[in-house]
Amino acid sequence: MLLESMLVFGLVNSAILMLMSFGFSLTFGLSGVANFAHGGIYLLAGYLAFFLLRTLGLPYLLAVIITVIVTALLGAAIYRLVVIRVRGIALNEVIATFAIGISILELFRWLGFITYEFSLPCIVDGRLTLFQTTLDYQRILIIVVAFLMAVFLWALTHKTRIGLALLGMAQNEYTALSVGIDSDWAATYSFALGGAFAAIAALMILPLGIININIGYEVLLIALAVTVLGGLESTKGLILGCIILGYAQVITSTLIAPHWKEAVYLAAILIVLAVKPSGLLGKFKELEERV
Amino acid sequence: MKAGHRKERIDRGIKVRADEIFAISSYREILYLMGPRLLAIMGLLLFPLFRDVTGAYWQTVGFIACIIALLALSWNFLFSVGLVSLGQAFFFGVGAYFTGYFNHFLGLGPLFSIPLATVCGAVLCTIVIFPVLRLRGIYFALITFALPLFLMRIIEATGYLGGTEGISGLQRLPGLTFSVYVSVVVVLAVTFIYLRFFDTDYGLVLRAIHDNDMSVLAGGLSVQWYKAQAVFIAALPATFAGALMTHHYRIVGMPAFAMEYSILPLTAAVVGGTGTFAGGVLGAFILVPFSEMLRAFGTLRIVMYSALLLLFVVGLPEGIYRFAQRKYFQFERIVPLEEEKQ
Amino acid sequence: MNKKELLKVTGLCKNFGGVKAVDNVSFTLYEGESIGVIGPNGSGKSTLINLITGFLKPDSGTVLYKGKNITGIAPYKAVNIGIARSFQMVRPFYNMEAYKNLIVPLYSPRVKKQLKGGSYGDRDEVAIQLLEDVGFERESQIPYKMTGSLPHGYLKRLELARVLSLEPDLVVLDELFSGMSMSEVASTVPILERILKEGRNMIMIEHRIRELFRIVNKIICLNFGKKIAEGTPVEVMQMKEVKEAYLGSEADSIA
Numbered sequence: 001m002l003l004e005s006m007l008v009f010g011l012v013n014s015a016i017l018m019l020m021s022f023g024f025s026l027t028f029g030l031s032g033v034a035n036f037a038h039g040g041i042y043l044l045a046g047y048l049a050f051f052l053l054r055t056l057g058l059p060y061l062l063a064v065i066i067t068v069i070v071t072a073l074l075g076a077a078i079y080r081l082v083v084i085r086v087r088g089i090a091l092n093e094v095i096a097t098f099a100i101g102i103s104i105l106e107l108f109r110w111l112g113f114i115t116y117e118f119s120l121p122c123i124v125d126g127r128l129t130l131f132q133t134t135l136d137y138q139r140i141l142i143i144v145v146a147f148l149m150a151v152f153l154w155a156l157t158h159k160t161r162i163g164l165a166l167l168g169m170a171q172n173e174y175t176a177l178s179v180g181i182d183s184d185w186a187a188t189y190s191f192a193l194g195g196a197f198a199a200i201a202a203l204m205i206l207p208l209g210i211i212n213i214n215i216g217y218e219v220l221l222i223a224l225a226v227t228v229l230g231g232l233e234s235t236k237g238l239i240l241g242c243i244i245l246g247y248a249q250v251i252t253s254t255l256i257a258p259h260w261k262e263a264v265y266l267a268a269i270l271i272v273l274a275v276k277p278s279g280l281l282g283k284f285k286e287l288e289e290r291v
Numbered sequence: 292m293k294a295g296h297r298k299e300r301i302d303r304g305i306k307v308r309a310d311e312i313f314a315i316s317s318y319r320e321i322l323y324l325m326g327p328r329l330l331a332i333m334g335l336l337l338f339p340l341f342r343d344v345t346g347a348y349w350q351t352v353g354f355i356a357c358i359i360a361l362l363a364l365s366w367n368f369l370f371s372v373g374l375v376s377l378g379q380a381f382f383f384g385v386g387a388y389f390t391g392y393f394n395h396f397l398g399l400g401p402l403f404s405i406p407l408a409t410v411c412g413a414v415l416c417t418i419v420i421f422p423v424l425r426l427r428g429i430y431f432a433l434i435t436f437a438l439p440l441f442l443m444r445i446i447e448a449t450g451y452l453g454g455t456e457g458i459s460g461l462q463r464l465p466g467l468t469f470s471v472y473v474s475v476v477v478v479l480a481v482t483f484i485y486l487r488f489f490d491t492d493y494g495l496v497l498r499a500i501h502d503n504d505m506s507v508l509a510g511g512l513s514v515q516w517y518k519a520q521a522v523f524i525a526a527l528p529a530t531f532a533g534a535l536m537t538h539h540y541r542i543v544g545m546p547a548f549a550m551e552y553s554i555l556p557l558t559a560a561v562v563g564g565t566g567t568f569a570g571g572v573l574g575a576f577i578l579v580p581f582s583e584m585l586r587a588f589g590t591l592r593i594v595m596y597s598a599l600l601l602l603f604v605v606g607l608p609e610g611i612y613r614f615a616q617r618k619y620f621q622f623e624r625i626v627p628l629e630e631e632k633q
Numbered sequence: 634m635n636k637k638e639l640l641k642v643t644g645l646c647k648n649f650g651g652v653k654a655v656d657n658v659s660f661t662l663y664e665g666e667s668i669g670v671i672g673p674n675g676s677g678k679s680t681l682i683n684l685i686t687g688f689l690k691p692d693s694g695t696v697l698y699k700g701k702n703i704t705g706i707a708p709y710k711a712v713n714i715g716i717a718r719s720f721q722m723v724r725p726f727y728n729m730e731a732y733k734n735l736i737v738p739l740y741s742p743r744v745k746k747q748l749k750g751g752s753y754g755d756r757d758e759v760a761i762q763l764l765e766d767v768g769f770e771r772e773s774q775i776p777y778k779m780t781g782s783l784p785h786g787y788l789k790r791l792e793l794a795r796v797l798s799l800e801p802d803l804v805v806l807d808e809l810f811s812g813m814s815m816s817e818v819a820s821t822v823p824i825l826e827r828i829l830k831e832g833r834n835m836i837m838i839e840h841r842i843r844e845l846f847r848i849v850n851k852i853i854c855l856n857f858g859k860k861i862a863e864g865t866p867v868e869v870m871q872m873k874e875v876k877e878a879y880l881g882s883e884a885d886s887i888a
Contacts (some may be wrong), residue, residue, distance in 0.1 A: 034429045034432075034433070036377075044337070082601065082605060086605060086608075091370075091432075092604050092608065094375055094377065094429055094432045095341060095375065095600065096601055096604045096605060098377055098436075098600075098603065099597040099598070099604070100556060101595070102550070103593075103594045103598055103601070104591060106594045106597070107591070107594045110588075110589060110591040110594060134350065146326045169562045221437055221441070223435065224437055228430070228434075259448030260448070262441060262444040263441075263445050263448075263449075265437075265441060266437075266441040266445065269437065270419070273423055273434070274422040274431075275421040281439035291317070376863075456805060490741075492740055494737050495729070495736050495737065496736070496737050496740050498726075498728075498729070499726045499729070499737045501723050501730065502726040502727060502728050503725070503726055503727075505688075505718075505720070506724040506725065506726060506737070507725050508708040508709050509686075509708060509712065509719075509720065509724070509738075509742030510737045510738035511713050511738060511744075511799055512708050512709055512741050513707070513709045513713030513716075513736065514709075562650070
């Protein structure tokens with residue numbers, strides 16, 4: 001049935017978008033820095049996992065743990081070594097992280113990671129047929145992980161001490177400083193978490209296809225599109241944005257033609273920005289409302 | 292520096308109080324003041340005449356440097372209004388495709404297609420970007436980064452405007468020397484006009500937006516509308532660069548939206564000094580020949596640009612131009628701290 | 634007496650995440666009048682002004698100006714129909730010379746028509762004149778100094794000069810005197826009195842009660858976003874709610 005498969009694959013697609021954009025959104029929401037190196041970290045995680053699994057032949061779980069830790073450290077290092085020096089000047093933050101992201105991506109291109117041999121294994125092979133729609137386990141796992149990450153994010157920001165500290169930081173840095181929260185360490189954690197999330201996303205999604213440099217740009221684009229759509233500082237908005245874009249893509253690619261998928265992003269961004277510039281659920285105030 | 296000492300900076304006698312006011316008392320001082328500028332202008336104007344000395348290859352490099360300089364000028368203009376563009380390729384590509392369309396489908400000659408593409412492209416860019424201008428912060432950077440990549444994908448996927456093949460066989464320009472001359476003259480003109488522009492009251496209003504947009508609103512001016520005007524003015528040299536380059540190579544394709552046209556002007560502007568127009572041009576003329584020499588490294592060059600970008604943003608945010616200017620107009624000496632004198 | 638309504642505010646409300654910053658505030662400003670807004674810190678005074686001048690959009694309620702509904706108007710449009718405001722936290726253009734700060738408001742559609750001249754023409758002259766009016770010494774270097782290097786009292790007066798440069802019918806001042814020295818306040822009060830004499834109207838938020846009562850002829854007192862009192866300065870001071878909410882022992886000393 002067409003409708004049924006559209007529903008299912010729309011959900012899968014939404015979950016993929018969610019995974020791709022969580023890291024970026026988390027870092028931005030908690031530290032206020034738009035990490036343009038997100039795509040680079042994502043791709044790095046993919047190649048690192050490939051190296052650990054295929055070249056070194058490590059067991060899957062160990063490789064996953066190492067990858068996540070390395071990218072988390074990379075995220076923290078980006079903050080401690082670079083961003084901290086330009087902190088507060090939003091424009092320089094953007095330029096600096098952008099430069100890091102591009103250098104990672106283009107370095108891989110130069111090193112020759114452009115052939116078709118790079119791919120990650122699925123965690124569990126096999127597929128499941130529900131009614132008339134066939135779905136492989138990896139895609140089901142993606143939905144589950146996306147859901148778990150959303151829950152984790154909520155619990156982190158609402159239940160744990162560090163999460164509350166980070167949230168306080170994002171809302172008012174000076175007040176947070178005055179009650180004894182070290183804003184630099186809080187931001188470092190948020191970068192590390194963003195890196196780890198990017199790695200988890202890469203490990204979940206990349207097995208669906210081959211690893212390719214342009215995925216790095218695409219992930220960053222998707223993260224930007226989704227966050228702009230949902231509102232820069234709202235997790236609910238992010239999830240809503242993912243669901244809307246995810247389904248919109250599946251619908252256009254089944255009903256019109258697959259290559260119109262890209263146009264959906266652009267149209268969505270432009271429409272939302274024209275109608276409600278702060279995003280669907282954005283709390284980010286418009287210029288006029290900032291006093 | 293020795294302990295207990297500090298660096299003292301003293302303005303040369305010729306430079307008085309404010310940045311723009313100079314006290315000139317002799318021809319020597321006039322020369323001191325005008326020398327660097329005249330040297331740069333004369334150098335640029337004479338460069339195309341020395342084709343026999345430099346060879347066609349380095350003339351082409353000069354041409355590309357001018358193209359990047361135009362994009363960097365455009366970037367600096369946007370920066371002066373408080374907007375950071377991560378996608379100069381957007382403006383460049385729009386100008387390039389417009390001229391390709393005009394020439395190939397409407398049959399207009401370069402004399403008409405280039406100016407028309409410049410203006411139409413700038414109008415289109417402004418309309419597309421207009422909604423974002425209501426917001427402050429990183430939105431402008433986000434959207435300018437996303438637009439060229441999306442447009443490239445859409446052209447690739449849908450096959451419109453020549454698709455992956457591009458539009459080729461466009462009408463040729465009279466020759467390399469002509470192209471170089473046109474680009475050099477435009478670079479100089481744009482630099483001069485932009486510098487003058489920011490001295491007018493209108494330019495002052497645009498600079499004020501960068502400084503404090505709330506006060507501009509409270510001063511009775513629509514920030515969004517003035518930003519839109521700024522985007523239009525800034526887009527003009529960039530779309531022109533795209534149009535000129537398209538006619539020079541007689542082909543327009545997806546590479547017009549390539550990352551290189553975003554990252555090179557950005558790096559040139561940051562290396563030269565953000566907000567200084569001459570700095571951006573200087574940066575372009577340093578970077579482009581440098582990158583030509585490193586052609587053997589292929590895509591590693593983009594990594595190098597990024598590294599350079601990072602280095603300057605973190606290490607020398609004032610840029611080469613301001614740094615050189617300071618050294619030129621100031622003495623520096625190490626003097627002992629006051630306490631030690633006593 | 635047949636007084637014309639200049640500004641009529643009805644039932645204005647604004648919530649910030651569940652906190653009622655302004656709660657059902659109504660008042661009317663007649664032509665030739667001036668209103669002082671008092672109240673403890675966080676009682677919604679600045680929010681009220683932001684709602685009137687368009688810097689915030691109200692959740693409900695209306696603002697009528699000269700009979701026209703201007704609820705939620707864009708701030709720059711509010712300026713161009715004659716409502717000019719100052720900011721509590723100064724917002725000058727730090728990277729310009731002091732007098733250049735005034736070029737921006739002088740460039741607004743409201744004033745632009747009346748002035749000609751480019752870089753060194755009328756606008757600069759008018760700007761320096763305005764600065765002199767608010768107490769910048771004309772013969773000194775102060776108007777030509779970078780704004781970032783001026784002391785806070787000057788920045789406050791620069792705010793006032795910006796408001797005046799817009800030729801407003803309704804002057805809205807948000808804690809103009811805070812951060813000024815006693816002598817600066819003393820020299821600013823006559824300027825405000827002169828503005829009123831010129832036939833302009835004024836809404837003033839102020840914590841300096843003594844000076845405020847000299848300037849305005851009507852007081853509104855806010856507490857927790859609600860209007861708790863309205864009347865002439867003497868009337869308001871004697872109201873029990875006002876004393877309790879805000880003035881405390883100071884009220885007795887003034888009365």
